[in-house]
Amino acid sequence: MPTAARLMAAVCLAALAYVLSSIVVPLMPESTDFGIFFPLNSVLGFGVGWFVMGRRAGRGTTAAINNGLTGVFVLLLWGVMVQAINEMVRRAMLNRYDNAFEAMVAIFQLGAEYAYLIAVVPMGIAAVIGAVIAGLMTEYADNHWK
Template structure:
């Protein structure tokens, strides 16, 4: 059911996904082709905010803080997973893998590699603080629009 809290959480996490995607782009060499990277991460922020963060709003500020961190972690997980699957498919089309199992294992290896590359204090702090701010905004929306 659509609520104000879901809308605020979805738009907030979409914006957070956009900001963090911009930070990640800066970590890679100039000229790297990112394709739909930012758009996909923004869309994932929209979905995670709507499905994960929005429904949990309205339980108090202390719960909102933990929900914000949870929302940021869920967004990070799905973004890493989707981007790793995308990279695996790209490599599979270049005949890099001998079996489907090898390609499936590669998704997790690629995802861990991506995480280690982007696990800088700036990105992790942005995710944590941004998630808490979005969650507190969703909490305020839940109290205001019942």
């Protein structure tokens, strides 16, 4: 059911996903083609905000901060995995894998590489601050627009 808290969480995480994506761009090699990187991550943020954070709103300030941290963790997890799957499919179309099992293993290898690549201090600071703000704004929306 649509609520103000779900909408607020979705918009906050979509915006945060865009900000975090802009932090990731300089970390990647210069030859990287980002394609739909920003819109895809923003859509993921919107979905995570709507389905994960929005339904858990209304439990108090501490729970709101925890909700924001959980939402951002899920966003980062899904973002890394979706980008790893995207890269695996791109490589598979170039016949880089001998069989399907090798391609499936590559998803986790690429995901681990991407997670290691984005594990930098500015990314962590932006993620934590954004998580707290998103959680508190979601709680505010739930309390004031029922």
